[in-house]
Amino acid sequence: MAAVAQKGAVIVGLSVTTPSSDRRATVSLFSRLRKPEGQTDPFSIYAELRSQGGVSPAPWGGLLVTRFSTCDRVLRSGDWLEPDKEWRQRQGERTRWSAPSSREISSTxxxxxxxxxxxxxxAAGTFDRGTIERMGRRVGGIVERLLDSLMDHLHTGEADFAALVSEELPIATIGDWLGLPAADWPRLRELTHDQVFTQELLPSASQLARSDAAMAELRTYFLELVRDRRTRLGDDPVSDWIRRWDALEPDQDKADEGVYFLALFVLLAALETTSTLLSTMTLLLVEDPTRWNMIAEHPDLVPAFVEESLRYDPPTHVISRVAARDCLLDGVEVGADQMVHLMVGAAHRDPERHPHPDLFDPRRKPGHLAFSGGIHYCLGAPLARLEAHTLLHQLTTRLPRLTLVRRPGWAPRVAFRRLLNLDVALA
Ligand code: HEM
Structure with missing residues (x-):
């Protein structure tokens, strides 16, 4: 899920030149984005970016795309590729692309x-209807338990919904599904928060070092898990992946490595993103009592509320691709191998796609790129939706109305949103 910047690259073949004042303006926009105020409201910064045009040069090389239709087209087109292992090698040894964590993620x-x-x-398979139905019962039970614990806290005062519910539900769901011991869950969650920097837009050297360390620990953990599971194959996804990889790959070490990369990425993909969706959705619910009442009175609006949350403030704000060959993107020349950053968080507020885009309206015509598009469309979307629907439904049917105690804080990221707290109380 690369959302990454081509630091130090030279823009070759762009028919637009960036005046240095525009370049300075874009640098300043990005430094504002990474500050707490920028994280609280990145959308007004995106509006400034959009005013420079739907496709504009990034100061560090490559292009920034804010128009919804262009992002959508790039995701669905075979002319745009993921920055894969070979592409990363071509960027050279002294770039962020040669960091061990970047190399590791390039095989996922x-x-x-x-x-x-x-x-x-x-080989990865899908979350088909039967699997989702089976998981639905487990997820229902987990949500029930987490909301019981939330209520216990609320009876004695305020509670941090992010820590008690949003961070817990995805790891319990995926940990249970993959058959990972519950004692390991807190450490795994911590490691996923650390590894994310290698997929961020402009990671610092110290952030990359944290990603490298986290990825090394995750590699040891999951390779051991795969080897152990091979000795007692059962009815679980890791065993299924082993069987499928064995059919594809005669070399057992290579097959184990294939299973390892799948298990690793499913964990990385499933935790932060889903936690962020759960917190964002709950923030939208509790900050305006009319929204809580709307869902309590019309539970059939639960799926639409979740989709509008994914449009309004998606967990992933940037998805990146590289050009397979020289081409034109909305009239802008792009050279082969150049990177484009699809500013999905901005594209979701494109007024050409959504009238009154800053209005949160679950009744609007749906349409978002939160789960990407084309061949990389998120494999876990049905599971993320299941968790969000179950939580929203139980929240508004079981609990009295909650209210927001204070505005939450966000981690200083650009691509991967993360709410650090969500303090709520009984209304
Ligand atoms: C709200 C939660 C989630 C969001 C916003 C999200 C977002 C995304 C996005 C944007 C991509 C594509 C990246 C690209 O195009 O480069 C993606 C891919 C993927 N996601 Fe998710 N994801 C979520 C939850 C999950 C969960 C729960 C799982 C697994 C259980 C999962 C597994 C995957 C996998 C395996 C891919 C790679 C698909 C491919 O490249 O073919 N995701 N996700």
Missing amino acids: LPALNPPEHTRVRR
């Missing part, structure tokens, strides 16, 4: 291009 599903991507995606 969302960093592969066809034909390798097609092969591995097939």
